[in-house]
Amino acid sequence: MRIKFHQSLGDLRERLLVMAGMAEQAIQRSIEAYRTRDLSICELVFRSEPAINRLEREIDQMALDLLAMEQPMAIDLRFILSVIRINADLERVGDQAVNIAVRVREMGAFANYDLPVDIPKLASLASAMVRKALQAFIEADAELAEAVLALDDQVDEMNDAAFLSLSTLIKEQPSLTPQSLNALIIARNLERVGDHATNIAEDVIFWVRGADVRHASTAL
């Protein structure tokens, strides 16, 4: 029943997974660029952004068409709303990748210095959050999505630790301020990637269970 509608829902899901793949690849590449200081990888990140933006608009239009023409209900309605939100978060993940690549390019103008911050580890955790959130989406697995939420504190703590150690370094060795500031911003970008993964996980829970768990820790 409603064969066309359910095929369209499947198409929407497939396009979102393509978007997810592109956003995930962009963030991986930006971290690889940081690790290797390879500016050609930064270029790949910059070039991927317009495609991600185009896909964001395409997915939004597909979702809008389904809302307008199919009047979805219940789990289908929640699915489409979740796709719209996840789509926006994935686009923002792509933006964070670009931001990181911009910082890496700036860092290239300075001598390499072994900063007291483990950006690859932070990146690994943030990427794992994105990957798990998307896995939860693929499998409609609210429990896996909950596990993602639990990881966000770790990313926040690592970002706080990076801030502390890098601001201390800036005080002690002002000549390293540009490098330290760039690393600080990258840590902040990765922390934001973790936040987007959290949002995606919350959207999966909303879709699967119909429960709105956003801002649960700050609710009055």
Added chain:
Amino acid sequence: MDCLPGTADEAGGGEEEGTQLGVGIEVEHLNAWYGKTHTLQDINLPVPANHCTALIGPSGCGKSTFVRCLNRMHETIAGARAEGSVRIGDIDIYKDASPVVIRRRIGMVFQRPNPFPTMSIYDNVAVGVTLDGTSARRVLDERVERSLRQAALWDEVKDVYKKKSGASLSGGQQQRLCIARALAIDPEVLLMDEPASALDPISTSKIEDLIFELKHQYTIVIVTHNMQQAARVAENTGFFLSGKLVEFSPTHQIFTNPRDKRTEDYITGRFG
């Protein structure tokens, strides 16, 4: 008991008419049969006063039978019977009042508009009132005009309503005429069995606007196959399946996060 409590006195009429609040309906352990077929099975459902309650479900699920049990029309079919309790206000309609009195207090509008073709618009509205024993012209005039205004038809027919036949109106107008006819007898509850299924979108919209206005004065129960319509007009929605009430919830919950998988399968088109 021949009269429901709290209803307007017929002779009194005038200013008080049409301003009473609707009454709630409490259905408990309602069962209905067509011959040996058990059409409704142990239905328990509260219909709050001055709310619109929608009933949805696939064809043959029992929702129309349920509505017809609310004004004892079900039993008019040969071999059909109903058991259980249906309390409208303080009255159990199966114990405390005759079917005629019940139907005077519970108006009904059907899927197809059914005006009396040989009667004028005026007479179509007045017929129920005159059958009720009211013959004073002033009372009838007042009741007809008020009912046509309530049904949002007055402005369209006020110049011709005493001459033109009800059958001369468009389908949407005829349905509003039928609503005016139902309102003219001062019911407390209005039952609507797919009232807009034969109407175009504009007429449908007018009927839905009417429901929004009328529920301030009446308790409304609507059967509809149009789920968007249920979502638009009703505060609560019941989902019937195979003679059982599967779920009765606030409408926003039914259509965003139903509790029962069968409800979800039905409203998302996965049913069957």
